[in-house]
Amino acid sequence: MKYYLAPMEGITTYNFRRAYHKYYGGVEKYFTPFIGNRKLNSRERNDILPEHNEGMNVVPQILANRPEDFLSIADVAASYGYPTVNLNLGCPSGTVTARKRGAGFLSVPEELERFLDEIFDKGRLRISVKTRIGVEDMEEWGRLLELFGRYPMEELIIHPRLLREGYGGRVHIETFEAAVGCLRIPLCYNGDIISLDGDGTEYGTMGWLISRLPDVDTVMVGRGILQRPGFLTGDHSADTLRAFHDEILEGYIQIMSGDTNTLYKMKELWTFMIQSFENSERYLKKIRKAGSVSEYRIAVDSIFRECNV
Ligand SMILES: Cc1cc2nc3c(=O)[nH]c(=O)nc-3n(C[C@H](O)[C@H](O)[C@H](O)COP(=O)(O)O)c2cc1C
Structure with a gap:
């Protein structure tokens, strides 16, 4: 199983990632909190400076809904030597979604399609995507899957909740299964995993996830790592x-x-x-x-x- 550290704005800064990598580790990729300014501010720039991220496999995440903004931030990432950037289609925060960014971008699929056409056409870096399954309605997922399937993404990270659900209730695990059935790109599961326990009955454990998604091989973990930083490595000292x-x-x-x-x-x-x-x-x-x-x-x-x- 491969594990990724989820991007968490304000928390998984380079300072946090470096300390986590030094004392725990056990993750293949560290995703940065989103970069949303075309001209990166000093916090965003510092977060991805190579000298602040030594020894870690880091993927800068971009929050944008205009191709020129995305491409310009990706160019900065390229100039620092990053091979891949990640597009944020999951952020549920009201200030972000009101401007049709993050998960709010899923509400305008035609615009999203034009955006994806352009960034995949013109981008110099590989692109991965982190998404929710829709805004209001489970029906939206079928159309999104069809859309995502058209692009050569490096991987698709799925948080199986709608925008309107925030982080509440259980994830809709069957929507991840639907993606396994119809997409050929590598998939990563994200949502609510807080323990490696294996008997399969308890929600939020790896046993539960594998009992429902036997083929899953990549899991992104966020709050579980913040709550118990040692849960992936077993170091609870x-x-x-x-x-x-x-x-x-x-x-x-x-x-x-x-x-x-x-x-x-x-x-x-x-x-x-x-x-x-x-x-x-x-x-x-x-x-x-x-x-x-x-x-x-x-x-x-x-x-x-x-x-x-
Ligand atoms: C405080 C906080 C900040 C977050 N910031 C981001 C972000 O910058 N980019 C992003 O894609 N997701 C962000 N997320 C969502 C997480 O990456 C992740 O998808 C979510 O927490 C579900 O995974 P988990 O149940 O393992 O925590 C944030 C979540 C939290 C709780």
């Missing part, structure tokens, strides 16, 4: 988790200006990572309350000292 956390913290202290920005980043990560600890509710509150990096360090010391991982 507190020491590794602490070293991983500290590396991310020190990285942000270097990169960000001021405590506030660093704390914002770390607190966002903790909304997921808290799942690694037992009975940790009140410790999370203390972390959230920290107003300076020194208060934050005290709160983190106490969770590592007093809660089991």
Whole structure:
């Protein structure tokens, strides 16, 4: 089985990816959070600079609905030596979809078709796509499959939910099966996988996924890795988790200006990572309350000292 790290805006930054790669690893590809500015801002540029991504197989992700924007960002990626870029057709955020980008682009299939025609015709890099299965209605998937099947994509990563479902409810696993049946491009499954357990009954485990999709060989994981960073490698030790956390913290202290920005980043990560600890509710509150990096360090010391991982 091949595993990919999902792009998660604001969280899976190069600072996070480097620390993850150093302490855990076990993933074949790291997808960057989306780049949405034709002229990359400094955060976006820093995120894909080769010197910030050494030793990792990284795929820059692009959020665009105009071919010229996509191609211009892809050119920057090409100038840094990347062989592949990924198109985001999955983002459900209202500000993104209102402008018919991300999953919002799926609502205008004719425009999407013109866009895909042009980027596959003119693009110098290989292109992979990450998509949802539609906007409102399951019926949309058949048409999208037919459309995707026309392009020589490197791979298609499918998050089997509609835009309107956000991240709620169970995934529609049968829509992935439909893609296996009719597309010849490599496919990657994405959605809700949080454990490698194998008996096949429990939703969200690899056993469950394989019992439903026996042919799947590539899985992209997002929140599961944030919640339990060691779940792919089996390293659940507190020491590794602490070293991983500290590396991310020190990285942000270097990169960000001021405590506030660093704390914002770390607190966002903790909304997921808290799942690694037992009975940790009140410790999370203390972390959230920290107003300076020194208060934050005290709160983190106490969770590592007093809660089991
Ligand atoms: C905080 C957050 C930020 C995300 N940012 C992106 C993004 O930049 N690009 C993207 O394609 N998907 C993004 N996603 C979606 C994830 O890549 C992934 O598809 C989703 O979390 C489902 O996978 P999971 O159940 O393994 O987490 C984001 C998800 C979350 C929770």
